[in-house]
Amino acid sequence: xxxxxxxxxxxxxxxxxxxxxxxxxxxxxxxxxxxxxxxxxxxxxxxxxxxxxxxxxxxxxxxxxxxxxxxxxxxxxxxxxxxxxxxxxxxxxxxxxxxxxxxxxxxxxxxxxxxxxxxxxxxxxxxxxxxxxxxxxxxxxxxxxxxxxxxxxxxxxxxxxxxxxxxxxxxxxxxxxxxxxxxxxx
Numbered sequence: 001x002x003x004x005x006x007x008x009x010x011x012x013x014x015x016x017x018x019x020x021x022x023x024x025x026x027x028x029x030x031x032x033x034x035x036x037x038x039x040x041x042x043x044x045x046x047x048x049x050x051x052x053x054x055x056x057x058x059x060x061x062x063x064x065x066x067x068x069x070x071x072x073x074x075x076x077x078x079x080x081x082x083x084x085x086x087x088x089x090x091x092x093x094x095x096x097x098x099x100x101x102x103x104x105x106x107x108x109x110x111x112x113x114x115x116x117x118x119x120x121x122x123x124x125x126x127x128x129x130x131x132x133x134x135x136x137x138x139x140x141x142x143x144x145x146x147x148x149x150x151x152x153x154x155x156x157x158x159x160x161x162x163x164x165x166x167x168x169x170x171x172x173x174x175x176x177x178x179x180x181x182x183x184x185x186x
Contacts, residue, residue, distance in 0.1 A: 019138065023131040026051045026083060028146075029124045030096060033114060034103060040096035047093060049166060050084040051128050054141055054176045080170050081126075081143060087154060087165035097151050097169055104147060123147045126171070130180075138181045145174030 026048035030037030059074030085093055103113040104122050114121035126143040150170040177186025 017133065019130065020133060023133065024051060025129045025131070026126070027129075028083070028126040030100060031103075031114075031122060031124050033121070034096060034100050036092060036096045036099070040093045043088070044085065044093050047086040047088065048083050049086050052081065053128065053130065053139070054081055054143070055079060056176070078173060078175060080149065080172055081146070082168050082170045084166055084168045087167060094151070094154075094167060097148055101148050101151060119145065119147075123174075126173075139178055140180050141176050141178045142186075143171070143173045143176050146171045147173075 025045055027041065028044055028048075029041055057077050057079070059077060061072045061074040063070045063072060087094055100122075105111070106113060112122070123145045124147070126146050128141045128143075130138045130140075132138050148169050149172050150168075152168045154165045154167050175186065178184065
């Protein structure tokens with residue numbers, strides 16, 4: 001393709017007018033034992049301001065051979081996943097995230113509050129759906145075995161006018177899979 005071939009770019013490179021990063025929905029399922037989890041799941045679908053389509057990395061296992069490094073494919077790792085959430089005055093989603101963290105490890109007593117110490121007791125799944133400009137799901141990413149590792153502070157400031165509080169939550173998870181446009185992965 002020659003440079004500056006704008007019609008080819010529009011017809012081949014951007015045939016569908018480009019995917020838009022603001023057309024998404026985030027569904028985080030809280031463990032059933034967390035009080036308020038069902039309500040917070042519903043509310044979070046509306047208040048999740050930012051999320052990411054996940055990435056993954058294949059490590060490299062280097063082997064030395066006659067003074068040369070030969071690189072072999074290693075194991076896959078998944079980086080933590082972070083979402084930003086708008087805070088409403090009912091604090092429903094934030095307090096539910098705090099309860100989830102507290103149930104994993106108590107603030108004062110350093111114990112897990114789930115009936116079982118098994119990871120299935122404190123993990124949950126999440127879904128991010130990326131939509132087209134006409135509202136059809138393009139691609140769906142499902143996170144398996146997820147739990148929060150960090151809830152960021154909310155800064156309070158007398159000079160912050162006409163803004164809505166927001167905070168971020170970082171999750172560790174076991175893996176993700178994807179389906180939709182482009183086929184399935186995982």
